[in-house]
Amino acid sequence: MPGVAEGGPATTRLAVTFRVLLLLRGMLLAMAVVLRGSAGPGHGLWAAIALLGLETALALAAWRPVLRLVRRLPPLCCLDALLVFAVLVQGGVFGPFFLFTVMTAALAGVLYAWGPVLLVCVAQIALCFAAMGTASPAERHDPGLLIALPVFYPIAACAGIALRILFDQYAEAEEARRRAEAAVAAADERTRLAREMHDSLAKTLQGITLSAAALPAWIRTSPDRAERDARDILSALRVAAREARGLIADLREEAYGLPLPAAVGHVAAGWSETAAVPVEVAAEGSPGDDIPVAVRYEIVSVLKEALTNVERHARAGRVEIRLVRSADGLELSVRDDGAGFVPPDGGRLDLLAREGHYGVVGMAERARRAGGRLCLRSAPGHGTTVTITVPRASWPAGDAAEPAATP
Known part of the structure; x- marks a missing residue:
């Protein structure tokens, strides 16, 4: 997905959706076989179904490399459309297999930008009309279906694009949330440092200031007291230095x-x-x-x-x-x-x-x-x-x- 970092949250959601769509594709293929009923697939249709089922199973089993490859090479979706065309020719456009074919357009909408999506949709519409041309007159229904059915391909692609846009918006919201949390954490850190400096370093320095201010008077009137206070001031300075080092260490912790x-x-x-x-x-x-x-x-x-x-x-x-x-x-x-x-x-x-x-x-x-x-x-x-x-x-x-x- 353009603009999304590899391995980011949006990419993770894309990977989940890719696998879900593949599972849905496999389920629709199985349902189409069941709905085919007593008519039963012929040998050609069995071969096409087996090939697409194998393709879907392999994509699910190795979804990580497959997803990376398909995102880089949009023509692979056109190749998949050709395999789907074989099912339409063998199973009939107006039968239960048509719904299965729209999953290719939906996957393209999720994975690509507008250009590759249009390419896949045009390819599928052209192949759908070609498959309609192979149908016997008895299999053809209302002529309106000749136009209505291919429209489902761009509709499915638009649904996939809408889902991708939701991914992008959600990723932007996640990034905004992370920035807000980082700002809150920074504010909390400033508040904490201010409290630590007030509770420890500021009080120590205030005591040193008061003792130093009285020192000249004690030097004149009581040298012994002045000497004791000087030693206390030196000890307090060591404490202040230790507290300052502790605050700096906290910043690096x-x-x-x-x-x-x-x-x-x-x-x-x-x-x-x-x-x-x-x-x-x-x-x-x-x-x-x-x-x-x-x-x-x-x-x-x-x-x-x-x-x-x-x-x-x-x-x-x-x-x-x-x-x-x-x-x-x-x-x-x-x-x-x-x-x-x-x-x-x-x-x-x-x-x-x-x-x-x-x-x-x-x-x-x-x-x-x-x-x-x-x-x-x-x-x-x-x-x-x-x-x-x-x-x-x-x-x-x-x-x-x-x-x-x-x-």
């Missing part, structure tokens, strides 16, 4: 553009190679291509932070990651067999910030932004399990899933 199971596997494999810790990944349920961008981003970010904590603190020998997708939502758990620790009473994860465990607090905040919650289970010597659960009902409203392709 391929996992955020993948379906969630693939993203989890991608992150786990990369971390396992870097940290030299075996990781077992198990994914259950549907692929999850419809998960909103914001939810998928936060879950992948929680996974990355959880693995970072394992590498820094757990001294684990093995990590298990389990992703479960159901009709009610999804759940991701990361379990290690490391040192573990004593979680705060009552699940107060915010208390961990007092001890410098900002990563767990950040994961809890990400879980809330995704519309879910974070659960932390751990005990000294028995490892740690981090679980994020996001019910489907709490997915952000109006958020659309972006195409599952690497940006």
Whole structure:
């Protein structure tokens, strides 16, 4: 089909229609044989039917190369019209075989532009009149049929052309939808980066600014305090640099553009190679291509932070990651067999910030932004399990899933 990329959605629909029309052609041929009834095909008609049946069966069996070849060479449809002519001569134009012959024109309408379609239609009309000339006077019906019957060839071709136009329009609509989804994903990405910069980098830089503004006064009045503040400013600058690198790394992270199971596997494999810790990944349920961008981003970010904590603190020998997708939502758990620790009473994860465990607090905040919650289970010597659960009902409203392709 002109203007359609090989292997694209419209080409796939064209291939399906091509096979459907071939099946319909074979069915019409079989019905014509049955409707022939007691008259029964003669030897010549049997030969023509067998040849066309074999042609249809071979085209169905090897439809991919046949479709490519027929699309490149429109004269092959004219050759098929010659085979159909043999059936009309043997079986009669005014018999049940005529309806079968219009499928050639319908296929031409689907496959070609106007020029080749007209060529096939003219060839079929000429051959139809030639077949009418071979009919005996007893077989001839109302003279009006001499004009009416050949008209079915251009009608069938126009139907095929209309179907092809629908394919083109649908392909354009699909492309417009993909562009709209890409625009939504880009807007979501800008919003996410703005939020990340506000929640992390901007606050860190604001603290550095306030400390630096007070530094001259402390130098004059309390050199010791000034020295401590200078060290704090240097430490905060390192944190800001790390946060900036993290944001840049997020821009380059391929996992955020993948379906969630693939993203989890991608992150786990990369971390396992870097940290030299075996990781077992198990994914259950549907692929999850419809998960909103914001939810998928936060879950992948929680996974990355959880693995970072394992590498820094757990001294684990093995990590298990389990992703479960159901009709009610999804759940991701990361379990290690490391040192573990004593979680705060009552699940107060915010208390961990007092001890410098900002990563767990950040994961809890990400879980809330995704519309879910974070659960932390751990005990000294028995490892740690981090679980994020996001019910489907709490997915952000109006958020659309972006195409599952690497940006």
